[in-house]
Amino acid sequence: xxxPNIYDANCPTxxxxxxxxxxxxxxxxxxxxxxxxxFNRLRRTIDGLSQKMLSQTLKNLERDGxxxxxxxxxxxVTVEYSITPLGLxxxxxxxxxxxxxxxxxxxxxxxxxxxDKISNHS
Amino acid sequence: xxxPNIYDANCPTxxxxxxxxxxxxxxxxxxxxxxxxxFNRLRRTIDGLSQKMLSQTLKNLERDGxxxxxxxxxxxVTVEYSITPLGLxxxxxxxxxxxxxxxxxxxxxxxxxxxDKISNHS
DNA sequence: TTTATATGGTTTCGATAAGATACTAGGTGT
DNA sequence: ACACCTAGTATCTTATCGAAACCATATAAA
Numbered sequence: 195x196x197x198p199n200i201y202d203a204n205c206p207t208x209x210x211x212x213x214x215x216x217x218x219x220x221x222x223x224x225x226x227x228x229x230x231x232x233f234n235r236l237r238r239t240i241d242g243l244s245q246k247m248l249s250q251t252l253k254n255l256e257r258d259g260x261x262x263x264x265x266x267x268x269x270x271v272t273v274e275y276s277i278t279p280l281g282l283x284x285x286x287x288x289x290x291x292x293x294x295x296x297x298x299x300x301x302x303x304x305x306x307x308x309x310d311k312i313s314n315h316s
Numbered sequence: 317x318x319x320p321n322i323y324d325a326n327c328p329t330x331x332x333x334x335x336x337x338x339x340x341x342x343x344x345x346x347x348x349x350x351x352x353x354x355f356n357r358l359r360r361t362i363d364g365l366s367q368k369m370l371s372q373t374l375k376n377l378e379r380d381g382x383x384x385x386x387x388x389x390x391x392x393v394t395v396e397y398s399i400t401p402l403g404l405x406x407x408x409x410x411x412x413x414x415x416x417x418x419x420x421x422x423x424x425x426x427x428x429x430x431x432d433k434i435s436n437h438s
Numbered sequence: 439t440t441t442a443t444a445t446g447g448t449t450t451c452g453a454t455a456a457g458a459t460a461c462t463a464g465g466t467g468t
Numbered sequence: 469a470c471a472c473c474t475a476g477t478a479t480c481t482t483a484t485c486g487a488a489a490c491c492a493t494a495t496a497a498a
Contacts, residue, residue: 353446366456366457366458366459368457368458369457372456391464391465391466391467392464392465393464393465399448
């Protein structure tokens, strides 16, 4: 087995990066660290996330072994999503991204204003 | 000023997340932590990254104050990209994502095989 | 009995973003 | 004159996203 090289487009690590370096995946995982959440609750909590993309994101996360799906025989059927032990090892680092965005937003906005004012960006 | 809430689609932190939770941004920042790199070297190093997307990614990172662009009066003109102090505070966490992908790839692939084998996923 | 609600999705289609390729512009070497 | 270097931009095609509608199942209300 070759050493993983994320800068190689054909390396499997690249496919994984494409999945986890995704806004919806980051937000979903960020919610699941606090305990299992049902489909529609995720959809309502994550503003702007469509059912289609949530479904797709969860399917991908489940396939990658990061999230566990459990359909409960209630009426109507409820589906509970929870984070797996593997997912938990990732959650810490995606949490860090969320936290970075929330704590450095002022600096970023200041930089954007400066960039837009100078505007010699053809 | 309101408390930042990344789960709100209109919160500025969400826009920032869209930028940094991006495969190309993660890979570019990951390279710049080791020192300034020129445009074409980034393009050649990051396999699969087109000139267009690199140009766009760098422009966004520069606007957000994460990357600094410096055109040097050489012949031909060379453009050097470097990470800013603000970018450096982010780099640690995106590095963690890169590292996670590279170190947990085996677990992910195992999970994918199991998922694909069971295949009762309509 | 028809209508409305809830659950967790899938399908369809138009808009948007990404990717491949060609091209620009200024200068050097042959 | 022509190829080649730099760092991009322009154009066109293809893949992905998002909004809305639809599906299946069951409950409760009108």
